[in-house]
Amino acid sequence: QVTLRESGPALVKPTQTLTLTCTLSGVSISTYGVCVSWIRQPPGGALEWLARIDWDGDKYYTTSLKNSLTISKDTSKNQVVLSMTNMDPVDTAAYYCVRHHGRSNYFGSWGQGTLVTVSS
Amino acid sequence: EIVMTQSPATLSVSPGERVTLSCRASQRVSTNLAWYQQRPGQAPWLLIYDASTRATGIPARFSGSGSGTEFTLTISSLQSEDFGIYYCQQYHNWPPMTFGQGTKVEI
Numbered sequence: 001q002v003t004l005r006e007s008g009p010a011l012v013k014p015t016q017t018l019t020l021t022c023t024l025s026g027v028s029i030s031t032y033g034v035c036v037s038w039i040r041q042p043p044g045g046a047l048e049w050l051a052r053i054d055w056d057g058d059k060y061y062t063t064s065l066k067n068s069l070t071i072s073k074d075t076s077k078n079q080v081v082l083s084m085t086n087m088d089p090v091d092t093a094a095y096y097c098v099r100h101h102g103r104s105n106y107f108g109s110w111g112q113g114t115l116v117t118v119s120s
Numbered sequence: 121e122i123v124m125t126q127s128p129a130t131l132s133v134s135p136g137e138r139v140t141l142s143c144r145a146s147q148r149v150s151t152n153l154a155w156y157q158q159r160p161g162q163a164p165w166l167l168i169y170d171a172s173t174r175a176t177g178i179p180a181r182f183s184g185s186g187s188g189t190e191f192t193l194t195i196s197s198l199q200s201e202d203f204g205i206y207y208c209q210q211y212h213n214w215p216p217m218t219f220g221q222g223t224k225v226e227i
Contacts, residue, residue, distance in 0.1 A: 047156075047164065047207055047219040062216040063121065096163055101175075105211030106154035108175065110163040 002026040004036075004097045004111035011117050012087050018116060022080040022097030030055055030075050035100035037107065038071065038082045040093040048093075052100070053080055087118045122147050122210050126220035133225060139195040141223045143208035148188045152212035155184055155193045158222075159204040167206075168193065203227045 008020035020038070027034055037052040051071040052060040061069050070083040080097065094113040101108035123146040133139055143153070151171035156164040166175040168184035171191060181196040195202055205222040 046221045047209070049215075049217045049219070052215070060215045064216075101166070101169065104169070105152075105214055105217050106166060106169045106209060107156075107164075108166050110165065113163050 002099060002109045004099060004109060006095060006097045006111045006114040008095075008114055008116065010115060011119065013120050014088055014118060016087050018082075018084045018087050018091070020082045020084075020095055020097075020114065020116070022082075022111060024078045024080070024099070027099070028075075029073050029078055029080060032056075033103050035103055036073075036080045037098050037100065038080075039096045039098055039107070040091075041096070041113075042090075042093040045093070050084075051082060052105075054103075089118045092116065092118045121216060122149060122213050122218050124208055124210055124218055124220035126206075126208055126223045128223060129221075130224045130226060133198050133227065135198055135200055135227065137198050139198050139202075139225065141193040141206050141225075143186075143191040143193070143220050145189045145191075145210055145212075147213065149210040149212035151187045152210060153184075153186070153191050154209045154211065155182075156207045156209065157202075157204050158207065164207060198225075198227070200227055 003025045005023045034055040038050040053071045068085045096113045097111040098107040099109040125144045127142045153171045155168040158164040172184045183194045208220045211217045
């Protein structure tokens with residue numbers, strides 16, 4: 001059974017950098033065909049895809065936040081890390097780590113999410 | 121970026137009723153469309169992909185249809201556990217993959 005667990009700070013200040021970690025269990029991030037994305041959801045709002053990283057290291061970003069996002073993976077720890085610079089209160093959201101269904105771009109496995117509040 | 125528009129925003133229904141949710145894409149997305157359900161306080165989960173294929177473990181009362189720009193999710197006989205918010209998502213033109221704003225189904 002594949003599980004994904006997000007971890008990171010619950011509160012960050014405006015202009016700070018957010019770093020979130022997704023720990024995968026039941027599947028290796030290095031296995032052919034494994035793709036992991038980050039998706040966020042503001043309180044009461046809709047889902048927004050942010051970034052994707054593939055087993056071979058390929059990376060993709062949403063166009064509107066491309067300059068502030070960095071996605072990476074730590075194969076030794078089986079983790080995917082998302083960094084987001086210059087955080088703003090509008091970035092307050094639940095952040096989900098998700099595994100793609102194979103190499104497709106829909107999402108078959110979701111972490112429980114982690115709520116990040118941006119406030120001074 | 122492809123914009124996904126869902127209607128209605130809210131649907132109030134009774135158990136046993138047939139429910140139809142709509143999703144419209146601003147450009148053609150072929151059948152590269154997925155549906156998710158989300159209950160309060162929970163992460164979403166995959167219901168339908170490729171417009172009409174049920175994900176593993178999803179009951180047969182859920183069905184999807186459509187192609188191009190118009191899509192429908194149908195629940196043939198609503199059960200009490202089916203309340204929540206339903207989102208459609210396109211993955212035809214990416215990045216980015218984009219979601220609709222959701223339809224809330226109230227029991």
